[in-house]
Every structure is written in C-alpha cells, then in structure tokens.
Amino acid sequence: MLDKPKTAASVRLPTAGGGIETYRLSVPKAFPDRITRPLNRVALAATHMVADPFADNDPWLTNAIDWDRTMAYRDYLWGLGLGVAEAMDTAQRGMGLDWAGALDLIARSVRQAKATPGAVVFSGAGTDHLDPAQARSVDDVIGAYEMQFEAIEALGGRIIFMASRALARVASSPDDYGRVYDRILSQSAQPVIIHWLGDMFDPALAGYWGTPDLDAAMDTAVDVINRNAGKVDGVKISLLDKDKEISMRRRLNPAVKMYTGDDFNYAELIAGDEKGFSHALLGIFDAIAPAAAGALSALADGDTATFHDIFAPTVPLSRHIFKAPTRFYKTGVVFVAYLNGHQDHFTMVGGQESTRSTRHLAELFRLADQAGIFRDADMAAARMAAVMATRGVA
Numbered sequence: 001m002l003d004k005p006k007t008a009a010s011v012r013l014p015t016a017g018g019g020i021e022t023y024r025l026s027v028p029k030a031f032p033d034r035i036t037r038p039l040n041r042v043a044l045a046a047t048h049m050v051a052d053p054f055a056d057n058d059p060w061l062t063n064a065i066d067w068d069r070t071m072a073y074r075d076y077l078w079g080l081g082l083g084v085a086e087a088m089d090t091a092q093r094g095m096g097l098d099w100a101g102a103l104d105l106i107a108r109s110v111r112q113a114k115a116t117p118g119a120v121v122f123s124g125a126g127t128d129h130l131d132p133a134q135a136r137s138v139d140d141v142i143g144a145y146e147m148q149f150e151a152i153e154a155l156g157g158r159i160i161f162m163a164s165r166a167l168a169r170v171a172s173s174p175d176d177y178g179r180v181y182d183r184i185l186s187q188s189a190q191p192v193i194i195h196w197l198g199d200m201f202d203p204a205l206a207g208y209w210g211t212p213d214l215d216a217a218m219d220t221a222v223d224v225i226n227r228n229a230g231k232v233d234g235v236k237i238s239l240l241d242k243d244k245e246i247s248m249r250r251r252l253n254p255a256v257k258m259y260t261g262d263d264f265n266y267a268e269l270i271a272g273d274e275k276g277f278s279h280a281l282l283g284i285f286d287a288i289a290p291a292a293a294g295a296l297s298a299l300a301d302g303d304t305a306t307f308h309d310i311f312a313p314t315v316p317l318s319r320h321i322f323k324a325p326t327r328f329y330k331t332g333v334v335f336v337a338y339l340n341g342h343q344d345h346f347t348m349v350g351g352q353e354s355t356r357s358t359r360h361l362a363e364l365f366r367l368a369d370q371a372g373i374f375r376d377a378d379m380a381a382a383r384m385a386a387v388m389a390t391r392g393v394a
Helices: 067-079 097-115 140-154 165-170 175-187 215-228 242-251 266-269 288-298 303-309 316-319 326-339 349-354 356-370 376-389
Strands: 009-013 020-024 043-046 083-086 121-125 158-161 190-197 232-238 257-260 279-282
Touching: 009 158, 009 165, 009 356, 020 356, 043 288, 067 083, 067 097, 083 097, 097 140, 121 140, 121 190, 140 158, 140 165, 140 175, 140 356, 158 175, 175 215, 190 215, 215 232, 215 242, 232 242, 242 257, 242 266, 257 266, 257 279, 266 279, 266 288, 266 303, 266 316, 288 303, 303 316, 316 326, 316 356, 326 349, 326 356, 326 376, 356 376
Parallel strands: 043 083, 043 279, 083 121, 121 158, 158 190, 190 232, 232 257
Antiparallel strands: 009 020
8 A cells, every 4th residue: 555645744823914824834955964064154153042941930030041952052053063152142141141141151151162173152241240320431331341351261262242231321422432442352362253233133232332323333343443453353243234234344454354243134245245255143043053054065165056045045034033123033043943843842031932923923934934944844833833822823
C-alpha cells in the first residue's frame, strides 16, 4: 500500500479583516546547522535572554533568568559562525534587565566564549545603573561609564560603548558628548564598538550628540570617532535610515568599521557598493540566524545572487518585527525562538510578551514561514496554536 502524502502543517490565525483563517505552512528551507568557514563580513547577533517562567517573582519588578537556555542560545549562534553582542537592548537592557543582571550575563558569556574555539562576544557598557533623574552633571555620567567599563574589562570582555540616557538628559551641548567619549575612550583597554541608538528604539535618547538635527549629530559623532580611531573598532548606527548610514560610513577613518544596525535595509548595506560595505550588529540576526549564516556564506563565496535570494524574504519579516513602536521588537525575537524550539515557553522578562497584539503575532508567523526560518513546521504550528488559544482563537 502506498504511503499517503504528508499533510502540510496548518494553524488557525486571525486575519486583518477580523476573521479567522486556516493557514498552511510551506516546506522549511535548508539552512546550515553549523558554519566553520571564514566569512568576509563581521556579523554579530544582538542576542535575547530566556526568562524562567516558573520563578516566584513579580515580572514587572524583578527578573528571573533561565541560564541554561540563555547560554545554550549563545552556543547555537557561535556554531553558526556569528558573534554575540551581549547585554544590549535585544537582551532587554533597560527594559527588564538591570545592570546587576547584565553583568552576570556578560560574565557568563565571556567565560563561555573563552571555552569555545572561535567564539566572539562584545558586551554592552552603559550608565543604566545611574538613574537619569539623579544625574546632575557630565562628571556623573563619566563616573558611571568608568564603573561599567572597569567591571567588563576585569572579566576580559570586549566592549560596546552604549548610548546613555543620563548623558542625553544632562548634556547641554555637543561638546559635552565629546568630553565624555574622549575621556572614556582614552582609558579603554581595547578598541570598542560605539553604538548610536536612535530614539525610535529608545525615546529617552532623543537629541543624542547634542541636537535633534541628525546631520549635525552625525558631524559630532564622526569627529569624536575619527579623532579616537585607534580606540574604536567600529560604530553601530541604529537609525533605520540607510542613506544616513552610507553617508557616515564614507566619512569614517578607514580603520573604523561600520556595523549596520538597520533592521530594515541590512541586506543591501551588508552587500555594499563600489565605495564600501557595512558589517553587521543586528537584533534580527538573533531571529534569522541560520538564514543569516547561509547568506553570509554565499557572499563569502562571491555568490551575491544566493545572498540576496536568502535575505530578500527575511526583510519583510524584520520590518514587521521592528515596526513602530520599535522598542517592542524584542517580543518578536523571543517569539521566533519559542516557535523554533529554543525555549519551551513564550514568557519574557518584564512581562514583555504582552507588548504585541494577536494580529501582530499572526502576521509575524506568516512572514517567518514565508522566509523559511522555521526548523520544524509541525512544531511551529503546534506552538502557534497554543499561543493563539490563550488569545481566544479557537
């Protein structure tokens, strides 16, 4: 007797018109399980953390972390040839993860990376232990940065120089930014990655570099970076504006890398043009890691057609995950990890699983399927059905 053809996995999803449809999943794409070959772009995934859903805590007030699953995800990314950008906003830094929790996370990642051949990790140093409302001067900000830099360097960690809410509050001019960055960079043990995070990711950073005018802000940032080029590995720009990134990239000292933080236009920015290209430090690489590894491997082989073929369907997914309010993108990143079996629940630190609507999650599911990033369609459908049931989809 002939075997019956396998029925495609399906799940009931709400539609934009307010109805319910039966959505049938496509066949998952074949992406690599591991990458051992060298790549021609540095690629760091800003990585999420996994909450402990059984902890007896108040999620809005205190965090509880599943360390085993959190660290296993870092191993998974390293196995795909990606580096880890640790304790950044993707890990809910400032939105559920405090400095004490961040330092613990950094210590574990740095230790695990040292035991993993080829593993790369850069970790975020900021001023988030300093309440912006309590900051009185630029000196307070300098002291806060110095404390976090010293703590991470004592662990042997490389640093991502994060933007500061406190600095955005107390600085009165672009010169104040220059004073802070010059001082901290002069003391750094190794070259750092500077992160310019736009206010679409964090409204408290509006007017960073001393002005709401992005062109004038870029003038200040480029001046600070180029005069400290020996202490700067690169700059990650997260403005979701490809033209601004390209403009800044062309103005940087040739020794300084540009790391795209543009989760809307990453494919064309990484591919580059006749005048240069961007490396990558992206939150979306957490969610699409196997696709990113496959695309970057193709690019390293000179196969730009396959590079774009792989990345093209991931861009609509990324734009959906990072849609306004952009700061809630972490919910989508964790949701994909849950659907792909990297964790057994859709629970987040700070109760952040509640920040996106049922329709948003349904469209995310469709786009993720169309991008081919589900490892197991049956598992993804079953897990999606469980979440939809809790939200009233019978």
